[in-house]
Amino acid sequence: MTRVLWFRRDLRLGDHPALAEASAAGDVLGVFVADDALLKPSGAPRRAFLARTLEALDDTMGGRLLIVHGRPESVIPRLVRSVEAEAVHVSEDFGPYGRRRDGLVQEALEKAGCDWHATGSAYAISPGRVRKPDGTPYAVFTPFHRAWSEHGWRAPAKSGTGVHWIDPESVDLGGGKRWAASDLAVAVDDGLTVPDAGEKAALAAWKDFREAAVADYDTERDRPDHPGTSHMSVHLKWGAIHPRTLLADLSRHRSAGAASYRRELGFRDFYADILFHKPESLTKSVDPAVDRMRWDTGKGAEEHLEAWKAGRTGFPYIDAGMRQLLAEGWMHNRVRMGVASFLIKDLHIPWQLGARHFMEHLIDGDAASNTHGWQWVAGSGAQAAPFYRIFNPVGQGEKHDPTGEYVRQYVPELREVKGKAVHRPWDLPDGLPSGYPDRIVEHDVERKHALSDWEQRPR
Numbered sequence: 001m002t003r004v005l006w007f008r009r010d011l012r013l014g015d016h017p018a019l020a021e022a023s024a025a026g027d028v029l030g031v032f033v034a035d036d037a038l039l040k041p042s043g044a045p046r047r048a049f050l051a052r053t054l055e056a057l058d059d060t061m062g063g064r065l066l067i068v069h070g071r072p073e074s075v076i077p078r079l080v081r082s083v084e085a086e087a088v089h090v091s092e093d094f095g096p097y098g099r100r101r102d103g104l105v106q107e108a109l110e111k112a113g114c115d116w117h118a119t120g121s122a123y124a125i126s127p128g129r130v131r132k133p134d135g136t137p138y139a140v141f142t143p144f145h146r147a148w149s150e151h152g153w154r155a156p157a158k159s160g161t162g163v164h165w166i167d168p169e170s171v172d173l174g175g176g177k178r179w180a181a182s183d184l185a186v187a188v189d190d191g192l193t194v195p196d197a198g199e200k201a202a203l204a205a206w207k208d209f210r211e212a213a214v215a216d217y218d219t220e221r222d223r224p225d226h227p228g229t230s231h232m233s234v235h236l237k238w239g240a241i242h243p244r245t246l247l248a249d250l251s252r253h254r255s256a257g258a259a260s261y262r263r264e265l266g267f268r269d270f271y272a273d274i275l276f277h278k279p280e281s282l283t284k285s286v287d288p289a290v291d292r293m294r295w296d297t298g299k300g301a302e303e304h305l306e307a308w309k310a311g312r313t314g315f316p317y318i319d320a321g322m323r324q325l326l327a328e329g330w331m332h333n334r335v336r337m338g339v340a341s342f343l344i345k346d347l348h349i350p351w352q353l354g355a356r357h358f359m360e361h362l363i364d365g366d367a368a369s370n371t372h373g374w375q376w377v378a379g380s381g382a383q384a385a386p387f388y389r390i391f392n393p394v395g396q397g398e399k400h401d402p403t404g405e406y407v408r409q410y411v412p413e414l415r416e417v418k419g420k421a422v423h424r425p426w427d428l429p430d431g432l433p434s435g436y437p438d439r440i441v442e443h444d445v446e447r448k449h450a451l452s453d454w455e456q457r458p459r
């Protein structure tokens, strides 16, 4: 009896319920489909990291991972016929594109008389499960989090050993070509560092964080100048590790840090839940009034957008964040909030343009967390900070980077400026250091504009 295990956002062998089920039933063909619909919008950093994660997966499978390029609704049924598989096993995808794609694949498999088994997902609790007592979804995080914690999650699945992988070389690809993992990668910008990838790297990074930093996470997580967060988002993105594994470990820690970390994993599930119930929120504000507001357009707005993307706004904390994104494909959460607020409320540019730039550059770029992270800051989301709560780009830097170390790390023009003076280089006795730009806007003025645009929004 043969089974196909179609890997998607579950690129690991451990704690993998769909793999456990497939391998208990027979020999398994492990497949990843290089699907242009997902690859094309992914920027080079995320594709490079995906390629490395697949390479690592293939290694742990002894070279038995089959990667095929094409449309899943053609590729998967073709492979099913070729190995005479009885069933295709997957971890369920709850995103808008994934659900449409899986519907097409299931239709084709039904015609071919092949079963479809969806077991588990990328979340501790799959979207759609945590609901209010009246059956409707939660729109506010705190009650969602309470219900999510009470609902609980399964223990990690035992999987990955004793699997009889089918040799991809023995499979007739019907004219298709087997891809190497590296075929998925496109060249990344010079100087971009792509982190170690794959299940082993994810488990090692988690072990380091758990042992050294989780206890202090609640106090350290808002300090971009300290290594206080886990960087697990890049591994969670492709499922090199599952949140269930993290939660099982956290249950053995009693610290406030562990509780705070668990809450953030709840946020990840919450945003996936919102996107599941409101797929249109991928591009549209949950509060439609925000999309109808006055937004800046034309040459001036385009120049502002480019300065923001390049980290040349003249606000050191904002520029450090945007340059960290370009250099590492990652940005600290606090700074993500700050740069998003700056784009929306100081430059009056719609959140959708910022979200798109993030998705091009973030290695952890995730439709649900990114869209709803942006909508939270824009004040347009299901649970959002109100629009009129506007971050001060200088005050945020002084508060979260009190030593100025974060700015000095990413903005070389300001490296010689000592202490927190780095957040106000325009006040330096010798003037702006050479090469560093003037501020492109005045925060106090733009803050008033934003508030007035909000007041005058068409309702």
Ligand SMILES: Cc1cc2nc3c(=O)[nH]c(=O)nc-3n(C[C@H](O)[C@H](O)[C@H](O)COP(=O)(O)OP(=O)(O)OC[C@H]3O[C@@H](n4cnc5c(N)ncnc54)[C@H](O)[C@@H]3O)c2cc1C
Pocket (backbone or CB within 6 Å): 221, 229, 230, 231, 232, 233, 234, 236, 261, 264, 265, 267, 268, 271, 331, 332, 333, 334, 336, 337, 340, 358, 362, 364, 365, 366, 367, 369, 370, 371, 373, 374, 377
């Ligand atoms: C504008 C904006 C865009 C964002 N885009 C993304 C994105 O594309 N992908 C992404 O994974 N996260 C996104 N986030 C959430 C958050 O910034 C990152 O998850 C976090 O910075 C990742 O670093 P870490 O793994 O060290 O986090 P930690 O602080 O170590 O947190 C542990 C895990 O909890 C989850 N988490 C933490 N904070 C959040 C949050 N606010 N929302 C949802 N999940 C969270 C992540 O899975 C993270 O890996 C965004 C936030 C904002 C404000």
